[in-house]
Amino acid sequence: MMLTGQAKLAGVMGWPISHSRSPMLHAYWLNEYGIDAAYLPFSVDPASLEVALRALPALGIAGTNLTVPHKEAALEICDHVDEAARHIGAVNTVVVQSDGSLFGSNTDAFGFIENLKAESSWQANNGPAVILGAGGAARAVVSALVAEGVAEIRIANRTFERARALADAFGSACQPLNWSDTSESFRQSALLVNTTTLGMTGQPRLNLPLDTLPITAVVNDIVYAPLETDLLKVAAMRGNPVVDGLGMLLHQARPGFAAWFGREPDVTSGLRKHILAGLIA
Numbered sequence: 001m002m003l004t005g006q007a008k009l010a011g012v013m014g015w016p017i018s019h020s021r022s023p024m025l026h027a028y029w030l031n032e033y034g035i036d037a038a039y040l041p042f043s044v045d046p047a048s049l050e051v052a053l054r055a056l057p058a059l060g061i062a063g064t065n066l067t068v069p070h071k072e073a074a075l076e077i078c079d080h081v082d083e084a085a086r087h088i089g090a091v092n093t094v095v096v097q098s099d100g101s102l103f104g105s106n107t108d109a110f111g112f113i114e115n116l117k118a119e120s121s122w123q124a125n126n127g128p129a130v131i132l133g134a135g136g137a138a139r140a141v142v143s144a145l146v147a148e149g150v151a152e153i154r155i156a157n158r159t160f161e162r163a164r165a166l167a168d169a170f171g172s173a174c175q176p177l178n179w180s181d182t183s184e185s186f187r188q189s190a191l192l193v194n195t196t197t198l199g200m201t202g203q204p205r206l207n208l209p210l211d212t213l214p215i216t217a218v219v220n221d222i223v224y225a226p227l228e229t230d231l232l233k234v235a236a237m238r239g240n241p242v243v244d245g246l247g248m249l250l251h252q253a254r255p256g257f258a259a260w261f262g263r264e265p266d267v268t269s270g271l272r273k274h275i276l277a278g279l280i281a
């Protein structure tokens with residue numbers, strides 16, 4: 001699309017940034033809606049993050065997404081942050097306010113839950129949820145499930161201490177588990193979410209027997225490369241409803257796009273196809 005002198009600007013800061021799918025995603029929407037705007041990849045080293053964020057108002061840039069390794073540091077830099085960002089301990093979306101101050105939010109929890117609801121018939125009162133992993137992605141998932149009112153959230157992690165820290169941070173609905181107890185924890189559950197890096201291209205496989213998992217439980221892998229992980233393959237084969245990881249990536253981008261460019265974007269099958277083609281390329 002041609003840009004005019006009035007083009008709105010936003011982008012994503014990361015280090016490195018070349019792997020980010022966000023520019024492709026926002027460009028698709030900008031083109032689809034004919035918006036005079038650009039979304040740029042900014043390669044920002046950690047030592048320069050504060051200077052880069054503070055430069056946004058001076059440059060007339062409407063805001064930015066943040067990716068690895070900036071999400072935690074941005075929480076300290078922003079002038080205001082929303083509740084989700086504070087709970088998760090990370091900011092992934094910054095919106096420049098009219099007075100030049102920086103408003104930080106975290107849209108990962110929103111992206112996770114919107115995708116889960118769009119792609120399955122899961123409801124918070126269906127039963128316990130099992131979360132595999134206790135890193136940053138797990139924090140966003142647990143925060144979303146707590147906000148939805150899930151009564152029992154079982155968190156299994158290779159390093160038990162991290163599972164306990166996460167459970168402690170999110171209250172009495174959460175129980176930490178040893179990794180070796182994962183299969184037992186599947187019993188009576190209504191949702192299984194993998195937030196570990198296991199199953200990702202280049203990482204070890206996630207080798208968990210699903211025999212103890214109710215056939216009605218929704219299985220959601222937030223890994224999206226490959227799109228159909230071994231976990232999802234095995235789950236689908238035994239008849240569980242499955243949700244892949246691409247949707248969370250697409251849905252988490254919606255609030256930033258709406259704030260910077262003034263239009264609520266839609267997650268469509270056309271968008272999914274476009275991003276998938278980019279992932280394979």
Ligand code: ATR
Nearest residue numbers: 133134135136137138157158159162195196197204
């Ligand atoms: P992110 O912020 O993207 O969630 P992370 O903080 O590095 O990433 O977390 C990765 C998760 O995958 C962690 O839960 C990690 O377990 P540990 O806390 O024990 O490190 C999990 N993970 C990574 N490799 C694993 C492996 N080989 N077996 C089991 N869990 C693994």
